[in-house]
Amino acid sequence: MYKVLITDPLSDQGIEKLLQAEDVEVVRKTGLTPDELLLEIESADALMVRSQTQVTSEVIEKAHRLKVIARAGVGVDNIDIAAATNKGIIVVNAPDGNTISTAEHTFAMLISLSRNIPQAYCSVIAGKWRRKDFVGVELNKKTLSIIGLGRIGAELAKRAKAFRMQVVAYDPYLSDERAEKLGVRKASLEEAIAAGDYISVHTPLTKETRHLIHRETFSLMKDGVRILNCARGGIIDEEALYEAIQSGKVAGAALDVFETEPPGNHPLFSLPQVIATPHLGASTIEAQENVAIDVSEEVLHILRGEPFKNAVNLPSIPAELQQKLQPYQVLAEKLGQFVAQAGKGAPQQITVTYAGEIAELDVAPLTRTILKGTLSHHLADVNDVNAPHLAKQRGVRVVEQKTSSSHGFTQLVKVEVQTSRETRSATGTLLNGFGPRITKIDDYPVDVTPEGHLLFIQHRDQPGAIGRVGTVLGNRGVNIATMQVGRQTIGGQAIMILRIDKSVDPDVIETLKQMDEIQSVIEIDL
Numbered sequence: 001m002y003k004v005l006i007t008d009p010l011s012d013q014g015i016e017k018l019l020q021a022e023d024v025e026v027v028r029k030t031g032l033t034p035d036e037l038l039l040e041i042e043s044a045d046a047l048m049v050r051s052q053t054q055v056t057s058e059v060i061e062k063a064h065r066l067k068v069i070a071r072a073g074v075g076v077d078n079i080d081i082a083a084a085t086n087k088g089i090i091v092v093n094a095p096d097g098n099t100i101s102t103a104e105h106t107f108a109m110l111i112s113l114s115r116n117i118p119q120a121y122c123s124v125i126a127g128k129w130r131r132k133d134f135v136g137v138e139l140n141k142k143t144l145s146i147i148g149l150g151r152i153g154a155e156l157a158k159r160a161k162a163f164r165m166q167v168v169a170y171d172p173y174l175s176d177e178r179a180e181k182l183g184v185r186k187a188s189l190e191e192a193i194a195a196g197d198y199i200s201v202h203t204p205l206t207k208e209t210r211h212l213i214h215r216e217t218f219s220l221m222k223d224g225v226r227i228l229n230c231a232r233g234g235i236i237d238e239e240a241l242y243e244a245i246q247s248g249k250v251a252g253a254a255l256d257v258f259e260t261e262p263p264g265n266h267p268l269f270s271l272p273q274v275i276a277t278p279h280l281g282a283s284t285i286e287a288q289e290n291v292a293i294d295v296s297e298e299v300l301h302i303l304r305g306e307p308f309k310n311a312v313n314l315p316s317i318p319a320e321l322q323q324k325l326q327p328y329q330v331l332a333e334k335l336g337q338f339v340a341q342a343g344k345g346a347p348q349q350i351t352v353t354y355a356g357e358i359a360e361l362d363v364a365p366l367t368r369t370i371l372k373g374t375l376s377h378h379l380a381d382v383n384d385v386n387a388p389h390l391a392k393q394r395g396v397r398v399v400e401q402k403t404s405s406s407h408g409f410t411q412l413v414k415v416e417v418q419t420s421r422e423t424r425s426a427t428g429t430l431l432n433g434f435g436p437r438i439t440k441i442d443d444y445p446v447d448v449t450p451e452g453h454l455l456f457i458q459h460r461d462q463p464g465a466i467g468r469v470g471t472v473l474g475n476r477g478v479n480i481a482t483m484q485v486g487r488q489t490i491g492g493q494a495i496m497i498l499r500i501d502k503s504v505d506p507d508v509i510e511t512l513k514q515m516d517e518i519q520s521v522i523e524i525d526l
């Protein structure tokens with residue numbers, strides 16, 4: 001039974017699948033203190049959050065069983081992604097489910113800001129009728145500068161155009177084609193800042209975007225500019241914004257998000273030009289249902305070891321590529337495991353070579369799996385998420401290369417591990433209908449199914465060697481299921497790979513090692 005811990009309010013309808021899953025126990029505990037969260041997380045297999053729960057490195061450290069942190073929304077700045085990655089915990093989000101709601105909310109703020117609707121409302125219900133105090137401005141023909149033209153920024157642009165606004169956008173990843181398609185003018189950050197009657201930020205909060213709009217940026221803006229932040233508190237320097245409003249440079253600001261949430265009695269709230277909502281961008285029935293459905297499905301897939309889509313700490317793999325790579329996953333992992341167990345010493349460099357048909361695909365996900373297989377021999381809790389990170393941390397160089405020559409096979413994957421003591425390699429392929437095969441160990445051609453218990457023996461090719469090994473194993477009640485022998489020259493170096501039905505005692509290995517013609521015996525579990 002998997003424990004799925006939900007610590008922020010999620011839509012009941014959205015998590016229906018989780019509630020109905022027979023292998024899942026859903027524990028909903030909102031408003032936990034940090035200490036309570038540290039206790040709860042210890043036994044959780046999955047954690048589902050929105051923006052309130054702070055998933056810090058301390059929380060992650062206590063998460064002994066956690067496989068996935070699911071963010072029912074977009075921004076993951078409340079999750080310590082590096083700590084999760086380090087621990088091999090997958091972080092997923094729901095990038096699409098709240099786009100429209102947040103764009104609509106930003107547009108509602110844009111209109112409210114222009115027509116002083118919140119201020120006028122407060123005045124009217126206080127019994128006043130002060131029409132002159134709330135004269136607004138039109139959106140028609142005004143310029144809206146959007147900083148960060150991603151999903152939400154693009155939806156906002158469409159709405160602004162429908163109101164006959166000019167839209168200028170800055171986004172380092174904005175192509176000319178996309179700008180043209182959306183009917184926006186692509187600009188540099190400075191140009192966009194200088195052009196806007198309105199400036200709306202829609203980037204994630206990252207090291208680069210923290211205080212993207214700072215004191216000096218305000219000086220580049222038009223007098224009377226209006227500012228919107230429905231993305232993340234911290235993208236705009238709040239102190240600098242306060243000063244810019246007070247000086248009259250900025251005519252108004254609409255804020256849905258704050259550097260600290262809840263913001264309490266924030267100095268900005270003393271300014272009548274500021275309107276605010278309590279982080280409501282994604283708070284609609286529809287968005288909440290969408291994001292909860294999306295992350296519930298992801299959590300179930302991850303817990304059950306099935307393919308999933310939106311990992312934040314894994315590169316995304318298009319479904320078509322995933323389907324093509326799927327059959328190679330087992331081969332990749334087994335090759336990694338084989339070479340790691342067959343070699344002596346800690347790995348210094350892992351070189352993966354792809355040949356034939358497979359070399360035409362983006363093989364990065366397979367390389368991660370190979371790394372997982374290789375490193376898991378020396379390290380605990382390695383998975384596809386943390387394998388590259390762990391390799392780097394331990395100074396293991398990873399080289400990925402491709403070649404067209406596959407020596408008569410349709411495709412080949414070769415994993416070579418270089419340690420301080422030796423270099424060892426295993427090459428494998430997929431045999432149509434028969435699954436993974438190891439076709440070569442070092443330079444010895446073999447045909448080995450990579451599964452179960454194997455004995456890997458290096459010896460001198462000489463008559464009787466095979467028989468003597470068989471006798472030792474037979475005498476100890478070890479049944480040999482299959483056997484492969486490879487040699488380079490008659491009477492030269494050779495290898496034996498025996499598939500045995502059960503693991504052997506260490507003294508059997510010692511007995512084999514005593515034989516004159518045998519140089520090494522290694523038991524390999526795949």
Ligand SMILES: NC(=O)C1=CN([C@@H]2O[C@H](COP(=O)(O)OP(=O)(O)OC[C@H]3O[C@@H](n4cnc5c(N)ncnc54)[C@H](O)[C@@H]3O)[C@@H](O)[C@H]2O)C=CC1
Nearest residue numbers: 074075102148149150151152171173203204230231281282
């Ligand atoms: N107020 C709310 O309730 C909500 C807030 N958000 C916030 O909105 C943000 C954007 O969401 P989406 O549009 O879905 O994400 P997205 O990933 O589709 O778009 C973000 C865009 O920002 C751009 N960007 C990154 N760094 C930049 C920089 N330094 N300068 C300019 N552009 C930069 C990226 O290229 C990308 O196109 C989220 O990260 C989240 O923090 C999202 C949903 C709800």
Ligand SMILES: O=C(O)C(=O)COP(=O)(O)O
Nearest residue numbers: 050051052073074075282
């Ligand atoms: O999706 C996002 O990034 C949001 O900011 C929405 O936050 P929330 O889930 O409403 O706490």
